[in-house]
Amino acid sequence: xxxxxxxxxxxxxxxxxxxxxxxxxxxxxxxxxxxxxxxxxxxxxxxxxxxxxxxxxxxxxxxxxxxxxxxxxxxxxxxxxxxxxxxxxxxxxxxxxxxxxxxxxxxxxxxxxxxxxxxxxxxxxxxxxxxxxxxxxxxxxxxxxxxxxxxxxxxxxxxxxxxxxxxxxxxxxxxxxxxxxxxxxxxxxxxxxxxxxxxxxxxxxxxxxxxxxxxxxxxxxxxxxxxxxxxxxxxxxxxxxxxxxxxxxxxxxxxxxxxxxxxxxxxxxxxxxxxxxxxxxxxxxxxxxxxxxxxxxxxxxxxxxxxxxxxxxxxxxxx
Amino acid sequence: xxxxxxxxxxxxxxxxxxxxxxxxxxxxxxxxxxxxxxxxxxxxxxxxxxxxxxxxxxxxxxxxxxxxxxxxxxxxxxxxxxxxxxxxxxxxxxxxxxxxxxxxxxxxxxxxxxxxxxxxxxxxxxxxxxxxxxxxxxxxxxxxxxxxxxxxxxxxxxxxxxxxxxxxxxxxxxxxxxxxxxxxxxxxxxxxxxxxxxxxxxxxxxxxxxxxxxxxxxxxxxxxxxxxxxxxxxxxxxxxxxxxxxxxxxxxxxxxxxxxxxxxxxxxxxxxxxxxxxxxxxxxxxxxxxxxxxxxxxxxxxxxxxxxxxxxxxxxxxxxxxxxxxxxxxxxxxxxxxxxxxxxxxxxxxxxxxxxxxxxxxxxxxxxxxxxxxxxxxxxxxxxxxxxxxxxxxxxxxxxxxxx
Numbered sequence: 001x002x003x004x005x006x007x008x009x010x011x012x013x014x015x016x017x018x019x020x021x022x023x024x025x026x027x028x029x030x031x032x033x034x035x036x037x038x039x040x041x042x043x044x045x046x047x048x049x050x051x052x053x054x055x056x057x058x059x060x061x062x063x064x065x066x067x068x069x070x071x072x073x074x075x076x077x078x079x080x081x082x083x084x085x086x087x088x089x090x091x092x093x094x095x096x097x098x099x100x101x102x103x104x105x106x107x108x109x110x111x112x113x114x115x116x117x118x119x120x121x122x123x124x125x126x127x128x129x130x131x132x133x134x135x136x137x138x139x140x141x142x143x144x145x146x147x148x149x150x151x152x153x154x155x156x157x158x159x160x161x162x163x164x165x166x167x168x169x170x171x172x173x174x175x176x177x178x179x180x181x182x183x184x185x186x187x188x189x190x191x192x193x194x195x196x197x198x199x200x201x202x203x204x205x206x207x208x209x210x211x212x213x214x215x216x217x218x219x220x221x222x223x224x225x226x227x228x229x230x231x232x233x234x235x236x237x238x239x240x241x242x243x244x245x246x247x248x249x250x251x252x253x254x255x256x257x258x259x260x261x262x263x264x265x266x267x268x269x270x271x272x273x274x275x276x277x278x279x280x281x282x283x284x285x286x287x288x289x290x291x292x293x294x295x296x297x298x299x300x301x302x303x304x305x306x307x308x309x310x311x312x313x314x315x316x317x318x319x
Numbered sequence: 320x321x322x323x324x325x326x327x328x329x330x331x332x333x334x335x336x337x338x339x340x341x342x343x344x345x346x347x348x349x350x351x352x353x354x355x356x357x358x359x360x361x362x363x364x365x366x367x368x369x370x371x372x373x374x375x376x377x378x379x380x381x382x383x384x385x386x387x388x389x390x391x392x393x394x395x396x397x398x399x400x401x402x403x404x405x406x407x408x409x410x411x412x413x414x415x416x417x418x419x420x421x422x423x424x425x426x427x428x429x430x431x432x433x434x435x436x437x438x439x440x441x442x443x444x445x446x447x448x449x450x451x452x453x454x455x456x457x458x459x460x461x462x463x464x465x466x467x468x469x470x471x472x473x474x475x476x477x478x479x480x481x482x483x484x485x486x487x488x489x490x491x492x493x494x495x496x497x498x499x500x501x502x503x504x505x506x507x508x509x510x511x512x513x514x515x516x517x518x519x520x521x522x523x524x525x526x527x528x529x530x531x532x533x534x535x536x537x538x539x540x541x542x543x544x545x546x547x548x549x550x551x552x553x554x555x556x557x558x559x560x561x562x563x564x565x566x567x568x569x570x571x572x573x574x575x576x577x578x579x580x581x582x583x584x585x586x587x588x589x590x591x592x593x594x595x596x597x598x599x600x601x602x603x604x605x606x607x608x609x610x611x612x613x614x615x616x617x618x619x620x621x622x623x624x625x626x627x628x629x630x631x632x633x634x635x636x637x638x639x640x641x642x643x644x645x646x647x648x649x650x651x652x653x654x655x656x657x658x659x660x661x662x663x664x665x666x667x668x669x670x671x672x673x674x675x676x677x678x679x680x681x682x683x684x685x686x687x688x689x690x691x692x693x694x695x696x697x698x699x700x701x702x703x704x705x706x707x708x709x710x711x712x713x714x715x716x717x718x719x720x721x722x723x
Binding site: 022023024031034126127134135136138140152153227229231233234239271274282284285 | 357359399401408412433436452454457458502506
């Protein structure tokens with residue numbers, strides 16, 4: 001026990017406290033939840049299956065663009081567009097995954113290919129007038145309407161992204177105890193051995209890819225609705241890809257709560273360091289970098305590695 | 320030191336750093352918040368804007384503050400966006416929580432799209448700085464204002480200035496080629512130059528968007544040369560614009576002039592100083608000050624004295640924004656955001672250092688008289704050669720060397 005009580009308290013606070021928080025904290029909490037959610041989505045492929053994608057921006061962008069284009073051109077509510085984006089992203093993930101896994105790309109080679117796929121989509125978006133080219137897409141005339149995923153205040157957005165993050169954690173938890181989860185772990189630890197033991201590595205990795213890219217795309221739609229503007233660099237650029245994996249790795253890749261914990265540490269560290277050293281530009285970024293270096297060198301299993309032991313088998317450091 | 324000891328020390332140091340962040344509140348001051356990318360890829364340029372803001376604030380405070388508010392001083396509250404949308408949002412929200420009367424920034428259209436929702440929701444005046452996207456002021460927003468020319472004014476007025484200059488020199492400009500970076504800024508400029516072609520009577524014979532990461536432009540410029548343009552227009556940042564000018568020179572591009580459009584290099588004093596021969600007679604349509612204004616000269620001298628460098632166009636814009644806000648504060652007689660907004664909407668500032676008539680805002684919040692200047696590098700200095708009434712030098716046109 002102990003951990004469960006703590007989790008319950010944290011959950012209660014996340015559900016009940018936000019209406020009483022000043023807007024600035026709410027803004028940061030939304031960032032935390034979004035990054036935690038993206039980390040959790042990445043974690044399924046990167047943490048559990050051990051397939052380090054550097055290109056999750058591809059799925060994020062597909063999600064953001066699909067729902068926004070459907071909304072702007074056909075008036076389809078982004079709630080539906082979100083699902084459409086997810087399905088499209090999963091399809092693209094299967095395509096990219098099949099190409100890479102089928103031809104045995106592993107480790108850094110796989111990472112590079114995913115990076116290339118995202119970059120390819122960015123260039124396509126930059127040069128396609130129908131999707132706004134590099135001028136991007138503005139969601140105009142923000143008349144609040146829940147049915148259109150546009151709210152007057154920040155609070156509803158917070159609860160949407162909180163629900164998404166909780167759902168992602170729940171899915172991860174289910175995954176961990178499923179046949180798919182065990183297969184992914186086996187693949188991560190030793191793919192050849194897993195295959196020899198009868199695990200369908202290609203099929204399992206593709207399933208992880210589809211799930212991970214589907215979830216990432218939903219985050220893209222949330223981003224578009226919340227920030228009301230998307231462009232190729234924001235959505236398909238490398239910084240989205242890095243944000244997701246950073247949360248997961250710092251928090252603990254391959255753990256259920258790791259990505260969310262990572263987001264709860266990284267975003268506030270960035271905010272606090274900026275608040276502390278305001279006016280002396282750049283020092284806060286260095287401080288943030290120092291924290292990253294410390295976590296990576298002292299906690300190779302991420303923050304969740306701190307409470308390894310009871311029940312959790314020691315994990316092999318991720319390469 | 321072992322790891323544990325190191326962690327302890329580091330923890331203690333970090334804790335010390337975090338504590339003294341509580342702001343000092345003073346009653347007799349008007350808070351203005353800025354959000355600028357003071358760290359990250361645009362840090363250098365953002366610092367130039369920040370210097371301009373600081374200069375104007377100190378000048379106003381030194382001269383007795385806001386008189387209508389009993390001499391209240393202006394206080395600049397910092398916000399750093401690092402050129403990231405989510406940071407723009409959180410910094411803007413924090414500054415609004417801290418009670419700023421207006422927000423200034425954010426040096427990027429991408430960040431502005433998102434922040435303008437927050438300022439609108441919180442009924443806080445948002446004066447844009449170095450954000451050119453045309454549609455930023457659209458959508459019935461009440462609290463967004465922009466002093467500088469937007470993308471459309473910048474590109475169409477620059478082309479207009481060029482054509483007038485050519486006409487005075489009895490040279491016809493019929494064929495225009497354009498190269499622009501493929502981001503939001505370059506694409507906006509390119510779209511307008513292309514859309515404006517019919518109206519101004521030139522043909523766009525080549526339009527080449529390029530990636531800022533391109534290491535070489537020989538192929539692109541060969542294509543430009545083959546299309547035999549009269550004019551080559553370039554919207555880009557520092558490094559790419561430099562390589563394009565060098566390559567164009569090497570290829571003997573054969574145009575009447577190379578013209579920058581809001582170009583980050585071609586009227587940049589540092590670029591000119593570093594590339595004297597290459598930059599001679601380059602043209603650029605850009606934000607600028609009015610060289611005829613005595614006040615501008617004084618501001619330049621004050622800036623030089625304080626920052627030991629030359630005031631740039633970013634600084635001029637920032638300086639002007641503060642004075643526009645101060646003027647509105649005087650007329651509002653209050654630091655209240657809504658009253659300030661209404662006063663800003665009725666702005667009519669005639670004593671300023673920009674090359675334009677009075678600063679006034681239309682219903683959308685755009686400065687109706689915003690004008691870029693046409694500059695030409697002569698004797699190692701960017702000099703205003705158009706529009707004629709602000710000119711400080713006669714243009715050299717056509718530029719002989721490009722025909723070489």
